[in-house]
Amino acid sequence: MTLSERLYIANNVYVLYPRFKEILAAIDDCHHFSNLKDEPECLFLKGETGAGKTTILKSYARNYPRYQTPDGTIVPVLEVTIPSPATVKSVVTKLLWQLGDPAYDKGTISNQTIRLIGLMKDCGVSLVFLDEFQHFIDRDSAKVLKTVSDWLKDLILDTKVPVVLIGLPEAETVFQFNPQLSRRFANRHNLSPFSWEDSGREFRTFLHAVESQLPLIEESALAYEEMALRFYYASDGIVAYVMKLIRYGTHLALKYGQKKLDLNVLANAFEKYVKADKPYKKNPFIDSDFLNEVKDASLYAPSMTMVGATSQKIKLKKKTTRASDILHK
Structure with a gap:
């Protein structure tokens, strides 16, 4: 085995330890059992920086890669990092861009949202990961950005697609100011450091x-x-x-x-x-x-x-x- 091959192995070590397995199983339940309910089952995953939250996201999404069909691109799992600061415009634009919309930044927020709902259906999106959920809190004023959190709640209702929110522990504050969104993310997990x-x-x-x-x-x-x-x-x-x-x-x-x-x-x-x-x-x-x-x-x-x-x-x-x-x- 060459040095490069050994370095590649070292850089790609991945251990699926029990806490990872538990969270991955919970995400899988949201993904595959939401269609049996009136509302999609959503999940919130919190943890400190470096705890492995994004690793879990990538690990799950790797099993559902996008692929091409004669009718277009299928995106079973849509992954997006929430921009900072989070506004409805910035979030919907990022989602459209990830889905390959050539006019992702064009149109009013209402028009973009309608296009997003249609594209999610056409691309077969069955699960959405939104990373860096703490960006729903304004960094300078520490105020919860209620407009974008309300928009997310409506998007879940309109698409009936489960959403997994991932963020730092302080992101949970968003739910205190938006009870309707909180109810939809009652399934919460904490990825804490080892003790x-x-x-x-x-x-x-x-x-x-x-x-x-x-x-x-x-x-x-x-x-x-x-x-x-x-x-x-x-x-x-x-x-x-x-x-x-x-x-x-x-x-x-x-x-x-x-x-x-x-x-x-x-x-x-x-x-x-x-x-x-x-x-x-x-x-x-x-x-x-x-x-x-x-x-x-x-x-x-x-x-x-x-x-x-x-x-x-x-x-x-x-x-x-x-x-x-x-x-x-």
Whole structure:
């Protein structure tokens, strides 16, 4: 396998862990059972930046690619990122553009909306993803943009197509100011960062699954408790940071002919891809005392103990069993 092929594998690692599966199943229910109801079943997915919301969107939509027929283009799943600031004009224009309307920005809002409803029917749209739902809140005034939220409610009623809204947690404020829209998005899911509950079992299972896909010769033991804790501290349990560390670390390992991810390459990855966002953190792949900065060490590692006074170092337990033995008993 060439270096380029290995780098491609590293950059396209995808782990379908339980929380992802649960949300994907909920989206699938909205998609395929809405036609059995008077109103389409819609869903709201919230989560912090980097939690994996857009990854879920792309993962689901990948199963429903657009395709050509003698009568035109079929778009089973329509994906759109809500522009900022969100206005009815900007949103309807973006939707028309994604559907291939050559005159996507022409006409009044009413005319554009009528064209959109017709195009969605002609293109066989059966599910709509709207990402960055927090753009329905004006960034400067913090006011909910009620006109565009009312327009969305009407679009759902007119097309009877289920919509999945994706956004930051603060986007939920929109529903407080629009009860009718809120009722249609009562199905809500929160994609929160990993926690360290049960000694980080879920997080370590995720690391183990990621490592199993890496194009490296030797085991890097990412799921071992000490290494997993370094990853957890560096990332705060946020998937995007974990994957940045692993992908760039793998890139360096392959570049320099190393057989596995070691603390040196991971330290470099932290400095390049995480440190700028978390300048207050020590590099946990260099500094073994990083846990001393944590006010409540039990939050990170319930199985680890403080030795003596609080100013003393926190000693990490060494594990000799394999990660797979720990995680898959």
